[in-house]
Every structure is written in C-alpha cells, then in structure tokens.
Amino acid sequence: MPERATIRHGARSTKQAIAIGLSKARRSGVALPPPKTGMRKTRESAARAYRHGRSLRSQRPSARRSRAVKAALRHEGRRSAARKAARTRTKNR
Structure with a gap:
C-alpha cells in the first residue's frame, strides 16, 4: 500500500485502511452488503453505511x-x- 494512501485517512494498519475503504464504498452506493459474521459493532456500522448508500435522499x-x-x-x-x-x-x- 503506498504511503500517500495511508496518510489520506490517517490509518496506519492495513486492516484499518481496508475497513475505511469498505465503509466509504458502502456509503457511496457500492453494492457491498455488510458481513454476516464479525463483531456486532462492525456489522451494525457496515449495515448503517450500506443503508446510507442505498437511500434515495436528494443529494443537492x-x-x-x-x-x-x-x-x-x-x-x-x-x-x-x-x-x-x-x-x-x-x-x-
């Protein structure tokens, strides 16, 4: 992973950088459903981000x-x- 990419969102660990990328993708509307397994907090956060990306709010x-x-x-x-x-x-x- 290039150094510049890690600086942009401040994540040092690769796992955290991947998690931030997945969250951004879900919030922007990518069809990436939340995981079935994992920590409850992670699943809820992913579900929230997924709903945000799927909602038909007016993006004025x-x-x-x-x-x-x-x-x-x-x-x-x-x-x-x-x-x-x-x-x-x-x-x-």
Whole structure:
C-alpha cells in the first residue's frame, strides 16, 4: 500500500485502511452488503453505511457550488465538450 494512501485517512494498519475503504464504498452506493459474521459493532456500522448508500435522499449540491458551476459553464463555449459530458456537468445544478 503506498504511503500517500495511508496518510489520506490517517490509518496506519492495513486492516484499518481496508475497513475505511469498505465503509466509504458502502456509503457511496457500492453494492457491498455488510458481513454476516464479525463483531456486532462492525456489522451494525457496515449495515448503517450500506443503508446510507442505498437511500434515495436528494443529494443537492450547495447553492454556492451551483452558482459557481453555472458561472463557469456560462464562460465556456457551447462546443467545447461532447454533448453527453456537458449534460453530466449541468445535471442537478
């Protein structure tokens, strides 16, 4: 494991770094169900992270970010990117 990757979240042990990575993946919506075995606290934490990733909450960006993106896109030309890429950037803004 590269040194830089361990510094990012502060985990020194490999097991802890893997656990943090799994938790981040679950929270971001990866289909990674919680383990069936293991410590109760670990299973509950994993289940909570999994539910968070699966929930259909509205993930609206902040108003400041929306304004910044709109301003940047106004300065940008119409043909500077593929249509699909431009649509992806403006989605939910």
